[in-house]
Amino acid sequence: MKYEAVIGLEVHAQMLTDTKIFCGCSTKxxxxxxxxxxxxxxxxxxxxxxxxxxxxxxxxxxGLATNCTIASYSRFARKNYFYPDLPKGYQISQYEHPICEHxxxxxxxxxxxxxIGITRIHMEEDAGKNIHEGGGNYSFVDLxxxxxxxMEIVSEPDMRTPSEAVEYMKKLRAIVRYLGVCDxxxxxxxxxxxANVSVRPVGQKEFGTRAEIKNINSFRFVEKAxxxxxxxxxKVIEDGGKVIQxxxxxxxxxxxxxxxxxxxxxxxxxxxxxxDLVPITVEQTTIDExxxxxxxxxxxxxxxxxxxxxxxELDADLLTSEKTVAEWFExxxxxxxxxxxxxxxxxxxxxxxxxxENRSIENCLLKPEQLADMLVLIGKGTISGKIAKTIFTxxxxxxxxxxxxxxxxxxVQISDESAIEKAVDELIAKxxxxxxxxxxxxxxxxxxFVGQVMKAMKGKANPQMLNDLLKKKLSS
Amino acid sequence: MELFTLGIAELNSxxxxxxxSARDICGSVYKRIEAVEGSIRxxxxxxxxxxxxxxxxxxxxxxxxxxxxxxxxxxxxxxxMCTKGxxxxxxxxILSNFIPPYESTVTSRxxxxxxVLSGKTNMDEFAMxxxxxxxxxxxxxxxxxxxxxxxxxxxxxxxxxxADECIAALGSxxxxxxxxPASFCGVVGxxxxxxxxxxxxxxxxxxxxxxxxxxTKNVTDSAILLNIISGRxxxxxxxxxxxxxxxxxxxxxxxxxxxxxxxxxxxxxGIDAEVEQAVRNAIRQFESLGxxxxxxxxxxxxxxVAAYYILATSEASSNLAxxxxxxxxxxxxxxxxxEMYMKSRAQGFGAEVKRRIMLGTYTLSSGYYxxxxxxxxxxxxxxxNDFENAFRNVDLIVTPTSPxxxxxxxxxxxxxxxxxxxxxxxxxxxxxGVPGISVPCGFTSGSxxxxxxxxxxxxxxxxxxxxAYAYEQSTEWHKRKPAL
Numbered sequence: 001m002k003y004e005a006v007i008g009l010e011v012h013a014q015m016l017t018d019t020k021i022f023c024g025c026s027t028k029x030x031x032x033x034x035x036x037x038x039x040x041x042x043x044x045x046x047x048x049x050x051x052x053x054x055x056x057x058x059x060x061x062x063g064l065a066t067n068c069t070i071a072s073y074s075r076f077a078r079k080n081y082f083y084p085d086l087p088k089g090y091q092i093s094q095y096e097h098p099i100c101e102h103x104x105x106x107x108x109x110x111x112x113x114x115x116i117g118i119t120r121i122h123m124e125e126d127a128g129k130n131i132h133e134g135g136g137n138y139s140f141v142d143l144x145x146x147x148x149x150x151m152e153i154v155s156e157p158d159m160r161t162p163s164e165a166v167e168y169m170k171k172l173r174a175i176v177r178y179l180g181v182c183d184x185x186x187x188x189x190x191x192x193x194x195a196n197v198s199v200r201p202v203g204q205k206e207f208g209t210r211a212e213i214k215n216i217n218s219f220r221f222v223e224k225a226x227x228x229x230x231x232x233x234x235k236v237i238e239d240g241g242k243v244i245q246x247x248x249x250x251x252x253x254x255x256x257x258x259x260x261x262x263x264x265x266x267x268x269x270x271x272x273x274x275x276d277l278v279p280i281t282v283e284q285t286t287i288d289e290x291x292x293x294x295x296x297x298x299x300x301x302x303x304x305x306x307x308x309x310x311x312x313e314l315d316a317d318l319l320t321s322e323k324t325v326a327e328w329f330e331x332x333x334x335x336x337x338x339x340x341x342x343x344x345x346x347x348x349x350x351x352x353x354x355x356x357e358n359r360s361i362e363n364c365l366l367k368p369e370q371l372a373d374m375l376v377l378i379g380k381g382t383i384s385g386k387i388a389k390t391i392f393t394x395x396x397x398x399x400x401x402x403x404x405x406x407x408x409x410x411x412v413q414i415s416d417e418s419a420i421e422k423a424v425d426e427l428i429a430k431x432x433x434x435x436x437x438x439x440x441x442x443x444x445x446x447x448x449f450v451g452q453v454m455k456a457m458k459g460k461a462n463p464q465m466l467n468d469l470l471k472k473k474l475s476s
Numbered sequence: 477m478e479l480f481t482l483g484i485a486e487l488n489s490x491x492x493x494x495x496x497s498a499r500d501i502c503g504s505v506y507k508r509i510e511a512v513e514g515s516i517r518x519x520x521x522x523x524x525x526x527x528x529x530x531x532x533x534x535x536x537x538x539x540x541x542x543x544x545x546x547x548x549x550x551x552x553x554x555x556x557m558c559t560k561g562x563x564x565x566x567x568x569x570i571l572s573n574f575i576p577p578y579e580s581t582v583t584s585r586x587x588x589x590x591x592v593l594s595g596k597t598n599m600d601e602f603a604m605x606x607x608x609x610x611x612x613x614x615x616x617x618x619x620x621x622x623x624x625x626x627x628x629x630x631x632x633x634x635x636x637x638x639a640d641e642c643i644a645a646l647g648s649x650x651x652x653x654x655x656x657p658a659s660f661c662g663v664v665g666x667x668x669x670x671x672x673x674x675x676x677x678x679x680x681x682x683x684x685x686x687x688x689x690x691x692t693k694n695v696t697d698s699a700i701l702l703n704i705i706s707g708r709x710x711x712x713x714x715x716x717x718x719x720x721x722x723x724x725x726x727x728x729x730x731x732x733x734x735x736x737x738x739x740x741x742x743x744x745x746g747i748d749a750e751v752e753q754a755v756r757n758a759i760r761q762f763e764s765l766g767x768x769x770x771x772x773x774x775x776x777x778x779x780x781v782a783a784y785y786i787l788a789t790s791e792a793s794s795n796l797a798x799x800x801x802x803x804x805x806x807x808x809x810x811x812x813x814x815e816m817y818m819k820s821r822a823q824g825f826g827a828e829v830k831r832r833i834m835l836g837t838y839t840l841s842s843g844y845y846x847x848x849x850x851x852x853x854x855x856x857x858x859x860x861n862d863f864e865n866a867f868r869n870v871d872l873i874v875t876p877t878s879p880x881x882x883x884x885x886x887x888x889x890x891x892x893x894x895x896x897x898x899x900x901x902x903x904x905x906x907x908x909g910v911p912g913i914s915v916p917c918g919f920t921s922g923s924x925x926x927x928x929x930x931x932x933x934x935x936x937x938x939x940x941x942x943x944a945y946a947y948e949q950s951t952e953w954h955k956r957k958p959a960l
Contacts, residue, residue, distance in 0.1 A: 039578050043798045045571065045679040046558045046580060048712050078794050080840070082817060089797020141802065270840035272849060275684035275791055278713050 008157035021149035022049030041147035043087035063100030085128035094122035117156030309339035332368035365399030374402035479504035498534035498548025522595035544590035552642035570824025580677020597632030627657030652902025659877035659927020670909035671716035674709030682788035732766030737870035754918030793836030877927035
């Protein structure tokens with residue numbers, strides 16, 4: 001029997017606010033344990049939460065960017081459970097009345113667009129961290145993260161393959177980064193993902209029993225964990241068993257998911273409206289204002305890059321996956337760079353160099369205008385494309401202009417026909433047997449001659465002139 | 477005349493005339509505490525050194541010509557309001573070592589006005605109770621009869637005011653916890669409109685019902701304290717952005733033509749005959765002052781106690797989850813995390829608190845939420861509507877504060893349901909969020925005080941105080957003192 005998977009994702013995104021969601025403590029990552037806490041976020045007796053307006057605005061921004069309806073009335077609820085990293089014994093979250101509902105985002109699957117529904121986006125506070133160190137019969141609790149604002153973005157069960165899930169995650173990450181509401185860092189945990197996975201025979205309408213997979217902290221693991229879980233469930237069914245509803249933990253070392261708790265062991269969170277926080281009412285004018293302040297989003301940018309710059313879909317897709325990359329591209333084009341040439345240099349050399357040292361494009365010494373200038377030098381024939389690679393690497397390392405590097409290293413292309421001719425004549429004289437073979441029809445030897453002349457001229461010969469001269473001399 | 481017998485207004489004028497000093501008042505109140513505290517036991521923590529220090533500061537301010545509205549006035553604070561650097565226990569073993577590093581908004585405002593902290597008063601643990609017998613430390617006695625309870629949960633504050641162990645006090649009221657003990661102790665207790673006074677720093681029992689208010693020797697002092705503690709607080713989202721009038725400005729205005737509603741549902745079986753008689757007499761007194769009595773109905777009153785004990789316990793079960801032994805308070809050793817949690821909470825909480833946590837945990841549980849919590853919320857809306865409808869025809873509502881006068885210590889401790897019924901006339905007011913005040917309106921044949929409850933419209937404490945003052949000034953009840 002053939003099976004298909006049904007996948008839904010619950011994504012937690014840490015909001016990039018300066019302060020926590022219900023108090024004034026800093027949200028900075030990596031500080032001394034418990035240095036960013038106050039009586040409110042550590043849940044001392046009698047203290048009360050007050051909503052950070054920025055967090056609300058960020059949630060609304062995200063809702064608008066994902067085509068959601070923004071609730072005119074929403075409220076916070078308490079999710080009750082005991083754990084040492086949860087100082088109040090409950091997490092302030094949203095339950096019955098989330099801030100955003102009924103949205104979607106578009107992903108591209110095998111060249112066609114597919115809409116993935118967003119069930120809801122709600123705000124909540126993060127918990128702290130238990131640290132098990134020292135090996136003794138004790139644990140430490142760090143409450144710096146307690147109260148950092150989160151958005152939980154819940155998708156509809158609209159995905160059918162692991163790669164669709166990855167595309168969805170990538171698109172969501174791009175959107176929150178474009179909006180500036182989350183840094184999207186999966187390794188540091190500012191973007192976290194749980195997956196609901198079930199399988200069913202192809203053609204069946206009803207969903208199978210689902211398992212929830214937790215602890216997926218990279219794009220690669222989104223794919224691997226879901227892939228594994230689908231295979232596991234199919235095997236259970238084919239072996240005559242039944243998939244049980246449970247929470248499973250992804251173990252990235254072993255590459256498997258393992259049962260964490262069954263439905264029977266599931267917590268009863270006893271949600272109820274938080275009486276310490278008044279209901280949130282959002283006016284249409286506020287929504288309109290926030291909408292007006294939204295940046296151009298990845299999809300719109302991608303379409304514009306195709307229509308305005310004539311870029312292929314692939315180029316447009318890659319260049320718009322990060323806002324900063326797209327901006328770099330547009331600046332280079334604005335400075336006079338031919339769009340496709342800029343794209344080629346960025347997707348090839350620039351990305352390779354950045355990846356090599358894990359550097360972000362914002363911290364790149366090479367500026368977009370400098371790439372545009374270099375392209376002008378190539379266009380004018382001042383430098384060859386081959387030399388340009390050397391120059392580009394040097395520009396990337398030093399941040400110097402192409403012209404300066406050309407001068408310093410004497411890399412100007414030699415377009416003096418007599419100089420090239422001299423080198424060609426010398427070469428022909430040195431290699432009579434190869435000349436013989438070429439004339440006998442072994443045309444691929446042209447490359448050998450080009451290479452040898454270039455070597456002799458330190459790569460500076462104008463390649464077009466060299467080609468023409470060689471062909472002329474060899475066939476005469 | 478002893479200074480400790482006086483109220484805020486009288487002491488203020490004496491201080492202004494420089495007839496006495498803040499140290500004099502402080503000395504007098506502490507002399508009284510030494511004399512009677514052994515039998516009353518109103519305080520969990522008396523703060524004599526702190527009080528003296530604050531009184532000296534008050535004298536300096538007065539000498540410098542910058543007397544504030546509470547300079548040198550010793551005020552007792554219920555032990556569920558956080559006082560920076562001073563033990564705040566909620567009368568619970570679990571917080572028996574808790575010293576807050578922050579100040580509640582109400583006490584901050586008292587500090588700004590130069591008050592003197594006389595001490596932290598006893599209460600039912602986490603404000604859960606109607607007799608102060610649920611204190612984790614000791615029971616407070618009623619100054620009118622030390623064989624009886626002072627009411628609760630603000631029993632310590634009410635007893636301290638009645639026994640002159642302070643000049644005034646703050647209490648908190650979730651289902652009657654200011655008004656009922658005020659009634660039992662023969663003093664004035666005001667529960668303001670929900671949202672009128674900030675709850676920041678008040679250790680939560682039931683957040684949607686809790687409200688802080690003054691317990692005083694007379695209505696004037698109630699108005700003075702309400703002026704100071706009221707108003708929007710950015711640290712409490714539920715505090716209302718509503719303007720605060722000068723509540724003392726309405727005192728002395730006549731009440732001719734004031735329409736007072738008498739709800740039939742509050743004068744049925746279960747009410748003590750002497751209590752009913754005293755309240756009926758009070759209504760006649762209002763009539764003689766020109767008020768117009770109007771028979772009204774609050775049809776859903778009968779469901780109030782049930783709805784209250786679902787909502788209040790639901791919220792409490794969550795509010796009290798933070799007392800887990802991890803961060804502060806008492807921690808019991810356990811072989812693992814779960815055992816540490818269970819032992820800490822088992823040893824730290826008393827029986828009534830545990831009962832309510834279990835009840836509230838149950839009513840919020842999946843499968844029961846709809847039948848209990850949601851239903852109770854619906855009943856709450858109906859009760860709110862009852863009051864709104866009634867207030868279309870009347871300005872105030874008059875009822876007994878409690879169906880009986882103070883009962884004997886131990887009389888109801890084995891029967892929680894009987895205990896819960898002591899709040900039957902006060903609970904609806906919290907559910908509706910409207911303000912209520914209890915003023916003395918007579919005595920039983922056994923010389924126990926009886927309280928009259930006046931209920932007002934949302935944020936109309938001014939009318940309550942105006943009517944209460946007019947009544948008080950036309951009677952002698954508030955002038956009687958217990959023989960101690």
